[in-house]
Amino acid sequence: MSTVQSTEFNQFCDFLVQIRNSGAAELTPEQSVQRFREEQEKLRIWNERNAISQAQADRGEAKPLDFDALWNRVSQRLAERGVAK
Amino acid sequence: MANITWTPLAETDLEEILEYIGVSEGRPETARRIGDEIRRAVEEHLQIGAPHKRHADLPARWSYLMHKRWLIAYELRGGDLSVRRVVDASRDLPKQFEQWQHALFPPKTQQAHVVALRIIARELADAIQDARPQVLRLRTFV
Numbered sequence: 001m002s003t004v005q006s007t008e009f010n011q012f013c014d015f016l017v018q019i020r021n022s023g024a025a026e027l028t029p030e031q032s033v034q035r036f037r038e039e040q041e042k043l044r045i046w047n048e049r050n051a052i053s054q055a056q057a058d059r060g061e062a063k064p065l066d067f068d069a070l071w072n073r074v075s076q077r078l079a080e081r082g083v084a085k
Numbered sequence: 086m087a088n089i090t091w092t093p094l095a096e097t098d099l100e101e102i103l104e105y106i107g108v109s110e111g112r113p114e115t116a117r118r119i120g121d122e123i124r125r126a127v128e129e130h131l132q133i134g135a136p137h138k139r140h141a142d143l144p145a146r147w148s149y150l151m152h153k154r155w156l157i158a159y160e161l162r163g164g165d166l167s168v169r170r171v172v173d174a175s176r177d178l179p180k181q182f183e184q185w186q187h188a189l190f191p192p193k194t195q196q197a198h199v200v201a202l203r204i205i206a207r208e209l210a211d212a213i214q215d216a217r218p219q220v221l222r223l224r225t226f227v
Contacts, residue, residue: 039179042177042178042179046177046179049170050144053092053170056092056093057169062167064089064090065089065090067120071103071120074100074117074120075113078116081104083111084111084113
């Protein structure tokens, strides 16, 4: 079993305090660890996608939103998934 | 006049959110309405010069606004606004953003209850508005 890094341990402690203070459903220790890992994964995705978006902006790729075109793409995917118009 | 732009990833965020709503609720028209609301919320935010909220866990220079349960992160450059992310705060926002969660689901105080009731009332009004065409269609069949 690998040793837990001190920063990660502190993050886990903070997470437990947040859970306790928020009055969320009671968790077993195992569930707490699982929930913490899920939150870590969310944070990783969040930071990764933020960095991608920032890089796109820095490359000048941001443009006005064509909402009708966007909706056509969504609509097509919904139709492919069997969601009726 | 100030410009509003979206990065490709912000567009992808919005597409994914609308697809999720369309699938989970089975009502594409609701998804389209919410997409339109989010787009207009950004425009109004810029037009009325609303305050630019910051958060320590957002990249530097980014600000955010909330529209219902969706967080819209953006950057302001020389009066122009560029949308960076659109996130369902109740589903995809990390726990680190507890203060945003509290803004959405405030502690149980009297004032918070009033805010929550207003949100529920607005959701109900939207749901009724969405259901009306279906009821009318049913009536024509009957």
